[in-house]
Amino acid sequence: MAMPVSGVPSQTPAAQVPAGRALARVGRAITSNRKATVGSILLAIFILIAIFPYAIAHESPIQDAYAPQLGISTAHLLGTNHYGQDLFSQLVWGTRNVMIIALVVGLATTAIAVLVGVAAAYLGGLWDSSLSVLTDVLLVIPLFPLLIVIAAYAQGGTTLVLIAAITLTSWSYTARQLRSQALTLRNRDFLEAARVRGERRLYIIVVEVIPTMISLIVASFLTNALYAVLFASSLQFIGLGDPNTVSWGTTLYWAQNNAALQTGAPLWAIAPGACIAVLGAAFALLNYAFDEIGNPALRPVRKIRQKRKAVQLASGDVEGVQ
Amino acid sequence: MRYALRRLGFFVLTLWVALTLNFLLPRLMPGNPALAMMSKFHGELSPKALNALEILFGVNTHESLVGQYFGYLHQILTGNLGTSLDEYPASVTSVIGSAIWWTLGLIGVTTVLAFILGTGLGIVSAWRRGGKLDSIVPPVFVITSAIPYFWVAMVLVLVFGLTLKWFPSQGGYYVTTDSPGLNLTFIQDVINHAFLPAVSLLITTIGTWILTMRNTMITTLAEDYVRMARAKGLPGRRIMFDYAARNAILPNLTGFAMSLGFVVSGAILIEYVFNYPGVGFMLLQAVSGEDYPLMQGLFLLITVAVLFAILVADILTALLDPRTRAAR
Numbered sequence A: 001m002a003m004p005v006s007g008v009p010s011q012t013p014a015a016q017v018p019a020g021r022a023l024a025r026v027g028r029a030i031t032s033n034r035k036a037t038v039g040s041i042l043l044a045i046f047i048l049i050a051i052f053p054y055a056i057a058h059e060s061p062i063q064d065a066y067a068p069q070l071g072i073s074t075a076h077l078l079g080t081n082h083y084g085q086d087l088f089s090q091l092v093w094g095t096r097n098v099m100i101i102a103l104v105v106g107l108a109t110t111a112i113a114v115l116v117g118v119a120a121a122y123l124g125g126l127w128d129s130s131l132s133v134l135t136d137v138l139l140v141i142p143l144f145p146l147l148i149v150i151a152a153y154a155q156g157g158t159t160l161v162l163i164a165a166i167t168l169t170s171w172s173y174t175a176r177q178l179r180s181q182a183l184t185l186r187n188r189d190f191l192e193a194a195r196v197r198g199e200r201r202l203y204i205i206v207v208e209v210i211p212t213m214i215s216l217i218v219a220s221f222l223t224n225a226l227y228a229v230l231f232a233s234s235l236q237f238i239g240l241g242d243p244n245t246v247s248w249g250t251t252l253y254w255a256q257n258n259a260a261l262q263t264g265a266p267l268w269a270i271a272p273g274a275c276i277a278v279l280g281a282a283f284a285l286l287n288y289a290f291d292e293i294g295n296p297a298l299r300p301v302r303k304i305r306q307k308r309k310a311v312q313l314a315s316g317d318v319e320g321v322q
Numbered sequence B: 001m002r003y004a005l006r007r008l009g010f011f012v013l014t015l016w017v018a019l020t021l022n023f024l025l026p027r028l029m030p031g032n033p034a035l036a037m038m039s040k041f042h043g044e045l046s047p048k049a050l051n052a053l054e055i056l057f058g059v060n061t062h063e064s065l066v067g068q069y070f071g072y073l074h075q076i077l078t079g080n081l082g083t084s085l086d087e088y089p090a091s092v093t094s095v096i097g098s099a100i101w102w103t104l105g106l107i108g109v110t111t112v113l114a115f116i117l118g119t120g121l122g123i124v125s126a127w128r129r130g131g132k133l134d135s136i137v138p139p140v141f142v143i144t145s146a147i148p149y150f151w152v153a154m155v156l157v158l159v160f161g162l163t164l165k166w167f168p169s170q171g172g173y174y175v176t177t178d179s180p181g182l183n184l185t186f187i188q189d190v191i192n193h194a195f196l197p198a199v200s201l202l203i204t205t206i207g208t209w210i211l212t213m214r215n216t217m218i219t220t221l222a223e224d225y226v227r228m229a230r231a232k233g234l235p236g237r238r239i240m241f242d243y244a245a246r247n248a249i250l251p252n253l254t255g256f257a258m259s260l261g262f263v264v265s266g267a268i269l270i271e272y273v274f275n276y277p278g279v280g281f282m283l284l285q286a287v288s289g290e291d292y293p294l295m296q297g298l299f300l301l302i303t304v305a306v307l308f309a310i311l312v313a314d315i316l317t318a319l320l321d322p323r324t325r326a327a328r
Helices: A019-032 A035-052 A087-123 A125-140 A143-153 A159-169 A173-186 A188-197 A203-212 A213-235 A248-257 A266-294 A301-321 B002-028 B033-040 B047-057 B065-079 B092-127 B132-144 B147-161 B184-221 B224-231 B234-272 B279-288 B293-320 B322-326
Strands: none
Touching: A019 A035, A019 A159, A035 A087, A035 A188, A035 A248, A035 A266, A035 B184, A087 A125, A087 A159, A087 A203, A087 A213, A087 A248, A087 A266, A125 A188, A143 A159, A143 A203, A143 A213, A143 B002, A143 B279, A173 A203, A188 A203, A203 A213, A203 B224, A213 A248, A213 B147, A213 B234, A248 A266, A248 A301, A248 B033, A266 B147, A301 B002, B002 B065, B002 B293, B033 B047, B047 B065, B047 B293, B092 B132, B092 B184, B092 B279, B092 B293, B132 B184, B147 B184, B147 B234, B184 B234, B224 B234, B224 B293, B234 B279, B279 B293
16 A cells, blocks of 8 residues: 555564575565455466466367357366357456466566666666656656557557556666655664665665565565456456467456347356456455564454564564674 | 746657657658548548648648648647548548537546545555455456457447446447436436446556555555554544545545546546447547548547646646655
8 A cells, every 4th residue: 555654663673684584574474464364265266277277277268169159068067158159268368467467567677776776766866856857757657548549559559568657667666665665764773774884776776775675675576467357357357468378367258248248148248357356356455464574563463462472572683683 | 836837847748759750750650641531531632631630641732841740830839730530521620529518528527536535545544454344445456447449338338338237338428318418318318328338437546546555545544643643642533534535635636637647548448348429439430431530630639638647647646746846
């Protein structure tokens, strides 16, 4: 969420631990936070389906070999559409395209955001002003209309065009968050120590600053992946993707084109949207869980008391490390 | 005052970036797509309209890119956005003018409602920490904020429009029977038609308000001045609204500015599902009809509207919170 970092009451404990332990902490957090558990299980299922679609759906997704508009049956779990394509297998095979977009755009935008955000905060001065202005400008230009215009001029986007367009435009929100956190780190002792040791700036940024921000970086990845899924599916839905790609958004496009809702084939339109919603919810749940991990004040009340002891122990531990 | 000037400067800068993007995009794309569009309509356009379009898209010109750029800026800033090709000979500005009120009404009313309801729910949820509302609201709205806008719209069309038939699910009014104007049936029909789109927008946007408000409010409630108010024995309601909520609402205002772009984007898809005659639906029609002048005009209009709203929100925040004026 758009919480200002200055509003966080205590410094995020994760900000002070080395990367390896921070990752272990992330792992532990996933198993101990219910939102995180649900989110990661859902995400794992989608990843497995994306890698092994043939394991649960044998039919080819675009083959129109069946009778059109069959109802739900064991042979066709979600029935067939107006073209006689099996809807279930279309969704299963479509997962791959969606997950690729989520992964690639998520990673690429997060990389840009880390680079821009951390560089701005750490280098300061003119670098900070110019990078911040760039970030802020991109932040306020309405992205989806911009993406529509880009995709329209590109005469419909293949998956590659969609990935490139979304990556280039949508990194700014998380870059801003990362800058805020990097700013709070700037005058910490361990960075001062590195400077005194005579380390180069690039070394300090890559080896000292970025690892300490790992939990916020993971959260940024989740946010960016979520928006990538929403943006890409939306573009495909309104017909600005490649209509021959097998993807949830493309299925929606054909459903809308054939007025599926109005012609008695509601599943055709509702099911792919539901897939997007569930995947989006998985990302959002994980993200919210990370927010709770980073900001203990937000955790559900009944847990706070039992957690308090653990947190005290952990932070005592951390001070020992420093 | 300096703060307001700086925000105004940022507004102008962003506007300039948007204008420049609009200029560069068609020219940078392989095989300038506007070229194909122009040749398609070549015989049907008046020379004046043709000239305006050539300046907009850089077709048939021997001028350098820089020269083109200044010609383009001059034309846009004098308010000439070209001629719509699908609605020829209507100008882009007049075509947009017919759609904008629908969108302004829909988004305006819904956003204000979402803000009030969401902020209120957030306040109560944080105040009664661990209560019934607080245990239901956050997880539910974490999920709704991730649901695609258009999917909510589709489900509403299916359930309330087509199955239960409680509300009309297509268009902004009954095109065949209604006569637009200030008559009771027309107004009633407009409200009826706007109901489902408004609800879809409300469902998908309210979560952000609730969660931001709740999370800031939780931080604010731990402040010393709130404890002081409690120690003075002030009534709970007064502490909740005058002490905690009043200070916690600021991030929600800033968030309002930031989320506006998303709201507008979402509204485009909702208008598409409902065939609602607003700006978003028109944008998508312009895209599918390859009416690039209209598309560019709409993109500019949407950008200006969002930027303007952000400017207002910024200035409002500065008026309410002296700290922002000094910051940065």
